[in-house]
Amino acid sequence: MGVNLRDLIPAEARREVELRALKGYAVALDSYNMLYQFLAAIRQPDGTPLMDRQGRVTSHLSGLFYRTINLVEEGIKPVFVFDGKPPEMKSREIAERIKRKEEAAAKYKQAVELGRLEEARKYAQATGRLTREMVEESKALLRAMGMPVVQAPEEGEAQAACMAAWGSVWAAGSQDYDSLLFGSPRLVRNLAITGRRKLPGRDEYVEVKPEVIELDRLLKALGITREQLIVIGILLGTDFNPGGVKGYGPKTALRYVKSLGSAEKALQAVAKLEPSVDVYKIFEYFKNPPCTREYKIEWHPPNPEEIKRILVDEHDFNPERVEKAIERLRKAYRENLRARQSRLDAWFS
Template sequence: MGVQFNDLIPKKEIPIKYLSGKTVAIDGMNVLYQFLSSIRLRDGSPLRNRKGEITSTYNGIFYKTIYMLENDITPVWVFDGKPPKLKEKTREERRKMREKAKEEFTKAKEMENIDEMQKYAKRMNFLTKDIVENSKKLLDLMGVPYVNAPAEGEGQASYMAKKGDVFCVISQDYDALLYGAPRIVRNLTATKEELELIELENVLNELGISHDDLIDMAILIGTDYNPKGVKGIGPKKALEIVKSKNKELYLKAVENYEEIKNIFKNPKVTDEYSIKLKKPDKEGIIKFLVEENDFSMERVQPHVEKLCKLIEKKTKQVTLDAWFGR
């Protein structure tokens, strides 16, 4: 879901080349959901293999990774660990929304209303444990690094960006700003939309607030840990409040305020990760995509060859840079 202050955040359109030569942290769960929403059949249903298992995410990972490498971008995926207890309400609300969407999708299907089917199919998105684990398996086979966060993936990705190990966090949400990520890039996984660069320093300067104020704004509006926020407060009102002398009066109305703020200020993170690409397992990729998930051999084979050449080129360049001290 993410915090809802889209209209207040200054953004800058950038070309894909802006990220060339850079390593980026991908908010894994967020981007997998994007693949589930966008890679679909005409009726809105996701791609599936002959066993009925969803394969949209594997399609997205495989082809988008190659697209990034073609543009000299090194992706590092970051996956969620155990969520904070305060997220339970949000998870339950999402479950109810999916159940409602399933009911509406069934009705639309009976009426043969394609537009409605597409709309509700997207709201039925759910990442099962198998989808996530198989996504990691595919990344392993492709030689692409990923990190298992102790808790929230966005917190881990933001930590890596603050350390300078990655240039930015790739996500459609703005929550990484709350964790202190210096930069977010949106729309990298989209097909036609321009990339959007959001810089934390620019956001704070434009709004005339501190990072603490930004977190307080989000809490007043509503986060994954207090989804309803404070009644009657939207983004503009929240901005006014955090700039006023009465901020504390409003924040007192937020249950678990200190605990929520601490999640953003001191996320659980790990330093045990690698951001290096490895040699892909050609046979393993083909077995996973073609034999196990019914992808087209004719289409997959040349892309596997391309992947291997791109990673070989990348790893050679890294070795040369290290050798010459660049």
């Protein structure tokens, strides 16, 4: 789930943009975050995911293939970053996620039996699981498409943030706000779900656009440092301390941390409020996350035969539709991925 900073981010630090406004920008995408969004969103009316003839889920491959082509057509340069081994601190959150998925699966089954299809779809969206096989075939598809794939030592979102902080890419891309705590100078949200989307449980649709959040502007607007932002995140709850500290919402946490004057004093105070959690370890993880510099960011021409082998031969995708999509990708590569990335320093001016 990540830390929820949404209610703390003022208008001057965030901006909705069209996809085409991101042309020429390299973005390191939190791939697990993206794949889970595809597993949740790409489903049949009753909540059943897309599957091949052998009953293997293909929603993630469909979303990854067509969404990546859309991004490249708009001139965005995607870099896909995959999670490594989860940190030990995350074990509690992982266990809670498994429990939530099991509960959602039971409610989904009951809703289907009762013929409540809209309710069933809602619960089905919370049941998606990524297997090792699904992750590996996603990497294989991306490489066949000519996209750079980066393997993180631990958290993919941390690696994406490091790459942005080092200047290898312009921004980190994720739905979660953790990238800001990890130090990414910019976060781009909604890249996987851009377009017209139905509101859950309502017969109403909204237009979802990419949202860019700039860390420096956020810190300046709130009058805090990144270190203080990390402490606020710990108060609100992160993947390493789900639920946070009882009684602290976004505004309360901001006032509390600012009142203590420094991140060090605030962290000491939080440690007393929540003695069962090693807040110092969590703070250090966000401040200096484990990242690797052993990666290459290069885009290559797509390999049509390998793409068709994975999607058509292995997973029964429609060959004509895949062929047309490949032609779009080849054209987009020629037009957009060979160009040099422009300077971006004054983008938010």
